[in-house]
Amino acid sequence: MNITQSSIWQALQSQAQAMKQRQLRELFAEDPQRAAHFSLELPHFLLDFSKNQLDRDILSNLVQLARETDVEGWRADMFAGAPINATEGRPVLHPALRGGMPDDVAFENTSVKDAVAGELQRLKEFVVLLHNGDLVGYSGKRITDVVNLGVGGSHLGPQMAIEALRAHRKGDVAVHFVSNVDGAQLKDVLVGLDAESTMFVVSSKTFTTSETMTNARSALAWLQDASGLDAAQLLSQQFVAVTASPDRAERFGVLPERVFRFWDWVGGRFSLWSAIGLPIAIACGFENFRALLDGAAGMDLHFREAELESNAPVIMALLSTWYCTFMGYPAHAVLPYEQALHMLPAYLQQADMESNGKSTTRDGRQVDYATGPLIWGQTGINGQHAFYQYLHQSPEVVPADFIGSVAPGHDLKGHHEILMANMLAQSQALMNGVSAEEVGRELAAKGLGGAEIKRLTPFKVHRGGKPSTTILLKELSPRSLGALIALYEHKIFVQGVILQIFSFDQWGVELGKGLAAGLEPKLASGDLRSEDGSTAQLIEFYRRVTAGEAKAGSEPAKAEA
Ligand code: F6P
Numbered sequence: 301m302n303i304t305q306s307s308i309w310q311a312l313q314s315q316a317q318a319m320k321q322r323q324l325r326e327l328f329a330e331d332p333q334r335a336a337h338f339s340l341e342l343p344h345f346l347l348d349f350s351k352n353q354l355d356r357d358i359l360s361n362l363v364q365l366a367r368e369t370d371v372e373g374w375r376a377d378m379f380a381g382a383p384i385n386a387t388e389g390r391p392v393l394h395p396a397l398r399g400g401m402p403d404d405v406a407f408e409n410t411s412v413k414d415a416v417a418g419e420l421q422r423l424k425e426f427v428v429l430l431h432n433g434d435l436v437g438y439s440g441k442r443i444t445d446v447v448n449l450g451v452g453g454s455h456l457g458p459q460m461a462i463e464a465l466r467a468h469r470k471g472d473v474a475v476h477f478v479s480n481v482d483g484a485q486l487k488d489v490l491v492g493l494d495a496e497s498t499m500f501v502v503s504s505k506t507f508t509t510s511e512t513m514t515n516a517r518s519a520l521a522w523l524q525d526a527s528g529l530d531a532a533q534l535l536s537q538q539f540v541a542v543t544a545s546p547d548r549a550e551r552f553g554v555l556p557e558r559v560f561r562f563w564d565w566v567g568g569r570f571s572l573w574s575a576i577g578l579p580i581a582i583a584c585g586f587e588n589f590r591a592l593l594d595g596a597a598g599m600d601l602h603f604r605e606a607e608l609e610s611n612a613p614v615i616m617a618l619l620s621t622w623y624c625t626f627m628g629y630p631a632h633a634v635l636p637y638e639q640a641l642h643m644l645p646a647y648l649q650q651a652d653m654e655s656n657g658k659s660t661t662r663d664g665r666q667v668d669y670a671t672g673p674l675i676w677g678q679t680g681i682n683g684q685h686a687f688y689q690y691l692h693q694s695p696e697v698v699p700a701d702f703i704g705s706v707a708p709g710h711d712l713k714g715h716h717e718i719l720m721a722n723m724l725a726q727s728q729a730l731m732n733g734v735s736a737e738e739v740g741r742e743l744a745a746k747g748l749g750g751a752e753i754k755r756l757t758p759f760k761v762h763r764g765g766k767p768s769t770t771i772l773l774k775e776l777s778p779r780s781l782g783a784l785i786a787l788y789e790h791k792i793f794v795q796g797v798i799l800q801i802f803s804f805d806q807w808g809v810e811l812g813k814g815l816a817a818g819l820e821p822k823l824a825s826g827d828l829r830s831e832d833g834s835t836a837q838l839i840e841f842y843r844r845v846t847a848g849e850a851k852a853g854s855e856p857a858k859a860e861a
Contacts, residue, residue, distance in 0.1 A: 400600025450503030457572025470585030595782025733764020
């Protein structure tokens with residue numbers, strides 16, 4: 301079925317054209333119940349989507365689109381463990397990691413629930429040992445620092461969650477992250493650490509990712525340099541692995557009892573609920589990690605059971621599809637008004653864009669419509685003093701998610717009210733804008749004359765009509781964070797279903813990996829016969845500068861004009 305041929309698709313296309321002529325404040329004036337109608341209250345938050353460019357008819361047509369694209373059927377298939385990740389031939393079972401799937405789901409005749417429970421228990425025991433000071437380095441000193449070596453889904457989720465749960469830290473083991481193969485990052489982290497009391501967690505689903513494995517080898521070399529001991533002893537004592545390829549981790553030298561596993565049915569960007577979340581359990585305690593999982597499981601239940609009309613992830617997916625695919629707004633900003641959520645935009649960038657940044661439909665056609673959004677953002681307050689100018693006055697429309705918490709995560713007086721007021725003010729300003737008449741009145745009140753008012757007015761007008769959704773958490777806790785992340789995960793899934801694409805593969809990241817592996821030796825060999833002109837020129841320049849440096853010591857060769 302090509303959904304673009306359906307009458308619902310065409311109806312939404314014409315509604316989008318009409319909606320572009322409407323102002324959000326008119327929509328509020330027309331519908332006194334608008335705020336209540338376009339919002340959902342869930343256990344951990346209020347989802348207010350009333351400041352969006354849609355009305356009741358449009359919402360009902362979007363829900364109809366979800367029905368016609370069989371969101372309910374795909375949802376049922378996911379929770380039944382069907383192999384909905386068809387290009388990789390796998391089911392999508394990450395909700396099982398948090399107890400969010402039916403108990404009887406099995407994979408290759410093994411109970412998923414039992415497998416998950418077993419691994420969680422091992423994780424818990426390991427964290428207890430670490431917190432009790434029972435794990436020691438090569439000289440007998442207790443482990444005080446853990447460095448997670450991983451990238452993408454094997455990094456972003458754990459670090460984002462630890463930052464978010466900074467008010468819920470437990471124990472005194474410090475957790476550090478190295479994701480970049482740029483040795484500067486590993487060096488920066490190691491410089492502050494003691495080799496005798498540092499443990500490394502090699503986090504990699506595949507255990508082949510070259511960035512992570514290179515960092516792991518360099519970390520081992522650092523331990524060897526410091527201790528003078530052989531690799532085998534250090535690997536067995538100061539390395540842990542988290543992977544879906546336990547054999548590879550053991551071949552690398554990690555002891556089987558220090559290999560925590562997860563499974564192919566967990567996508568990398570959905571893996572923070574698995575043993576990949578070990579750094580979260582170390583930094584925040586196992587109980588808080590469990591609470592994070594429980595919060596997500598609550599969202600799984602809501603997503604599974606709520607009608608589409610009142611289903612928070614479905615609503616978020618409908619909004620995103622409405623803007624990207626029908627209204628023609630390709631970007632979406634994520635703007636947390638909680639410092640602790642500062643990594644959420646980066647986390648959601650991977651979750652959403654690696655999932656729905658696709659252009660082939662499930663039946664192999666090229667799409668002739670826009671698919672998932674370009675996700676970007678940062679903490680709202682910092683954004684206000686950086687890119688909000690663009691949100692307010694550029695001709696482009698960038699729908700935004702404002703995310704805040706009623707309870708502050710600190711006890712400093714007077715800060716939180718300013719923060720909240722700013723969040724509310726920004727969504728209001730984007731929605732309402734300022735008309736020429738309002739600008740004129742404001743300038744006249746300041747005593748400006750007619751000519752000056754006329755000259756300045758065009759620059760001060762804000763068109764308004766810029767849509768946003770606000771997610772107002774009661775508090776930022778392990779449970780509410782779990783629910784928030786799962787909300788976005790299911791949003792991504794539903795949007796992929798509506799767009800008729802596969803959300804759980806990531807073929808687009810493979811091409812560059814293969815090319816990098818091929819180019820790496822050429823930096824040394826200079827064999828550029830098969831390279832394009834630009835790549836050959838860049839490598840030649842690289843080689844020229846490197847050769848110049850080698851001759852002239854630390855001074856780089858001068859580039860020729
Ligand atoms: O960036 C592509 C990707 O495959 C992600 O999906 C994944 O999270 C990341 O690489 C890391 O992969 P791995 O955990 O196998 O090292």
